[in-house]
Amino acid sequence: MSEETKPRRRQARGERRIAQLLQAAANVFCAYGYTATSTNAIAREASVSPGTLYQYFPNKEAIAIELGERLLNEMREAHGQAFTPANLGLPLPELLDVVVDPMIAFNCEHPVFLALMHGSDVPGRIAEEHDALHANLLNRVQEVIAHYAPELSVEDRTRIADMTFAIFKGGLQLILAAPEGAERDAAITELKTVLLRYLSPLTGEPLTTLPNR
Amino acid sequence: MSEETKPRRRQARGERRIAQLLQAAANVFCAYGYTATSTNAIAREASVSPGTLYQYFPNKEAIAIELGERLLNEMREAHGQAFTPANLGLPLPELLDVVVDPMIAFNCEHPVFLALMHGSDVPGRIAEEHDALHANLLNRVQEVIAHYAPELSVEDRTRIADMTFAIFKGGLQLILAAPEGAERDAAITELKTVLLRYLSPLTGEPLTTLPNR
Amino acid sequence: MSEETKPRRRQARGERRIAQLLQAAANVFCAYGYTATSTNAIAREASVSPGTLYQYFPNKEAIAIELGERLLNEMREAHGQAFTPANLGLPLPELLDVVVDPMIAFNCEHPVFLALMHGSDVPGRIAEEHDALHANLLNRVQEVIAHYAPELSVEDRTRIADMTFAIFKGGLQLILAAPEGAERDAAITELKTVLLRYLSPLTGEPLTTLPNR
């Protein structure tokens, strides 16, 4: 028993440490950005010595990468089912709710995600990570678009997906900047409005003219 | 004459140096972000010794600030007249052209601008600069919105301006990422489409249903 | 136990490091003066990396300040009892022995002290430190003088104390410059002779004409 239990416990402890470190890293990255964050600061935030940090990560970049991967997985796990066949059949407004809401919720819970995503300062391999994530998300958006407007050329579809995503990221920043509560809710609604107005012409259905407010 | 020519020449040389250094800084900031950029790297990019850099700027921050100010001035000079009373009278699509095109052109010519603007990593006084600029631009957008939809509450107007600006920044990144040529032009058109669809309901006029392409 | 022993050991090591660094600083300050001493030189003298130095001191000034404080304390501890009421009752020659000898011994052991004291080059806060010490010592000298010649005006007393101290510092330099042994001893005697001849008229007692040698 002890041959298995003990290691397992070790691993469990290790996992806790890693989670703790990643959480700390997330906090500090959020506050100061990747480049300006020192590994010592992360260790301090995690109430851990620098040596311990390096027992779990080979270097600073690895922390950001692992953090990104975990966030990505969590996002997939929690909200991956948004793009189900069933949902694809929904009218656009409903689809937007189904897809956008969990994304926003996730980002509100994990503001590092956005910080890492558009971090103009992240170097090399981290950026690649982001690109991978980016491509992945874009693919999904493209699928949705393809479903609503199958006649579009690949280029058009790509461009629309890119723009949709860009809008989403821009709106997300606004939402995160807004204080929680009515203001943030209004920002969320606004983002949906933008997306709806932008995308509804794709559906063929008329845009049962919503007044602006 | 030589009492005047020489200093003038000196000053000219100094101005050239400053321009050269700022250009170098712009390049390196673009590539690596403000924080990750070393003054030595800037000097190297400018083919100049570190000492020379410090003959013209007291520190790294000052470079970014001066760069920001120059860009801002240039932007004002070149495109400040976009928001004239005459233009405010234009129908939305034309207004978008008049306002958005020069902004895009400017940013294509000076990609640092965006890099500095949304630099999640810029500290202290630089961030203030940006905030000032940001506020300034938002004000103008609000004025336009107020002109088209005077009945909106301040909150609504603010939110719409914020969102418009966010969309613009998002689109801009897309545009800058696109290779010059047809692709970039398409991206530009797409951004205008988004803005038009988002904002036209404000004007009261029906959105003479543009098909998506 | 290990919860206490380890930190204690750590602290002990830290204290040793600090002592080592201060000793190194003392050496280099002595040799080149405060301003001309680089932190890297101190680290090198201490056979330590620059980073280590900065783990214990925030900057060069702090090293000099801490060094000064420690010396001061040590001086107080070791020789503070020189100015006791009992001693004040002694005849001048004995008083000089009691007061001057330990001072000289201390300065022979810690030549930095003098280096820092009269450092014409020390800036800012260090100079303040020195002034405080200076004032303190002067006060004591004044007290002694007041004891021997209570009728003196404050101005006279101050001036005599200043001069006594100046003579002492000048003699000290001579003493430190002399090679240990007979020569140094002779220098010490000489300093006492000066002080005695200078101050004995204050005591009223006749100066039972000592021949010069």
Add this chain to the structure above:
Amino acid sequence: MSEETKPRRRQARGERRIAQLLQAAANVFCAYGYTATSTNAIAREASVSPGTLYQYFPNKEAIAIELGERLLNEMREAHGQAFTPANLGLPLPELLDVVVDPMIAFNCEHPVFLALMHGSDVPGRIAEEHDALHANLLNRVQEVIAHYAPELSVEDRTRIADMTFAIFKGGLQLILAAPEGAERDAAITELKTVLLRYLSPLTGEPLTTLPNR
């Protein structure tokens, strides 16, 4: 004529420049010490470009050396005649006046002198200069002592001369620190008192007991 006049004028101009630079150097050395003084600061104080400074001096050290030499010469010229046979015959109090007064006057006019003399921070060759000067002055003092007390051993004479000089330097600092006027005069008198009391036993004559004030 022009073959001679022009060069002479040039030389005259050069001399003026040098004097101007040395004066500037003196000022800045006084204020900040040798090490902390930058050549640029000297040039600025002299209202001259750094290049010009280096047209007249090969490096920073040379400035200090030249300054020292000039001061030394000036001192010799102005006050060298203090040690004349005639003066050596004077009773000690008068001799002190004759010798000490011009020295003090000189140092009051040229406070750099002292600054350079005891500069704990001056490097290499400058210190040698000082040593030369030092030796020179000490010799003179020894001569005087030998005149008053011919029976003293060389060692005794040397020591007394050293001490006399040390006292003098210490007193000088006090004098320079005192504000011009009554206070400075009192300090001067005090210094003479010290020297008189210290040296009069050498003369054999009784010290017609001066009260301390």
Add this chain to the structure above:
DNA sequence: GATGAATGAGGATTCATTCAT
């Protein structure tokens, strides 16, 4: 595993000195 001291290369900045004008 955990600790935190130690390392040393690197970054910002200064300054003695040189050089084109």
Add this chain to the structure above:
DNA sequence: TATGAATGAATCCTCATTCAT
């Protein structure tokens, strides 16, 4: 000669990373 811009080695100091305990 005078200028002041240019240089680059040297400072002070930080931080990613390693290592003895």
